[in-house]
Amino acid sequence: MNYVLHYDIAAIFTCLVVNVLYFSQKRFPTKADRYFRWMCLLVLIATVSDTVSVFTIANAATVPEWINYIINGIFFLSFNTLQVTFFCYMVLITGYDTGNVGKLMKVIAVSILFYILVAILFTPFTHHSFYFEDGVYYQGILLPSLYVAAYITLFISIFMMFFSRRKLTAYQKYSSLVVILVSTTFVIIQFIYPELLITNFAASLLLIVLSHSLQNPDDYLDHDLQVFNHMAFITRADEMLRAGKKFDVVAFELENIDYIEQNYGVEV
Numbered sequence: 001m002n003y004v005l006h007y008d009i010a011a012i013f014t015c016l017v018v019n020v021l022y023f024s025q026k027r028f029p030t031k032a033d034r035y036f037r038w039m040c041l042l043v044l045i046a047t048v049s050d051t052v053s054v055f056t057i058a059n060a061a062t063v064p065e066w067i068n069y070i071i072n073g074i075f076f077l078s079f080n081t082l083q084v085t086f087f088c089y090m091v092l093i094t095g096y097d098t099g100n101v102g103k104l105m106k107v108i109a110v111s112i113l114f115y116i117l118v119a120i121l122f123t124p125f126t127h128h129s130f131y132f133e134d135g136v137y138y139q140g141i142l143l144p145s146l147y148v149a150a151y152i153t154l155f156i157s158i159f160m161m162f163f164s165r166r167k168l169t170a171y172q173k174y175s176s177l178v179v180i181l182v183s184t185t186f187v188i189i190q191f192i193y194p195e196l197l198i199t200n201f202a203a204s205l206l207l208i209v210l211s212h213s214l215q216n217p218d219d220y221l222d223h224d225l226q227v228f229n230h231m232a233f234i235t236r237a238d239e240m241l242r243a244g245k246k247f248d249v250v251a252f253e254l255e256n257i258d259y260i261e262q263n264y265g266v267e268v
Helices: 006-023 033-057 065-093 099-121 143-162 169-192 200-213 228-242 257-264
Strands: 132-133 138-139
Touching: 006 033, 006 200, 033 065, 033 200, 065 099, 065 143, 065 169, 065 200, 099 143, 143 169, 169 200
Parallel strands: none
Antiparallel strands: 132 138
């Protein structure tokens, strides 16, 4: 099979740009931020391993079989774990991470992740996800089920977004919907045309959308003082309250702020 590498190469550069721009900014360490960082890392790993696998698969007759299993295993693990991570991210930002619904979402995420791990890690012995025979790469009988698992998390994410317990702006909802619909479309295209390596490129573009809508570090910063703002305080307080943790709040007022600003400047 002649794989088209152009999209993977573009995805690597896109993902690197997103990572540099995002991690070079001052970020407020929310739970959502941690999930987003994992997504950035997983997209990069999936794209690089997918690119390398094109060459190892093409030369499967000479490349040791165990190397092919490792490289392809890394790709499938990182890409499919990305789907679960995005699902957990959507559960968090929509407010469905607590109570009985939160427990149900956790069970779904853990179950799918466990299935992914078993299906891929045991592939060298069972040949259920993919395998090599006489130097040729073949898809296993369980590979379509990994796509099904991705669709399950995507459809639940759509449901949570429309019935969100948290107040997402129209822009954030539309951005999330674009992310989910584009992901679904590209997964279908990849399944129909396996030689067209397009899903990683889609994932890298979706990181851009998320970083400018749901995960924009600027939302939590005061641009004049470069300190965390009121939104950051509300977000952290909400996380602590929802987790049932005790915390202290210290408040102070700086008198004559206008006079000080006019005479000494914002930096002072």
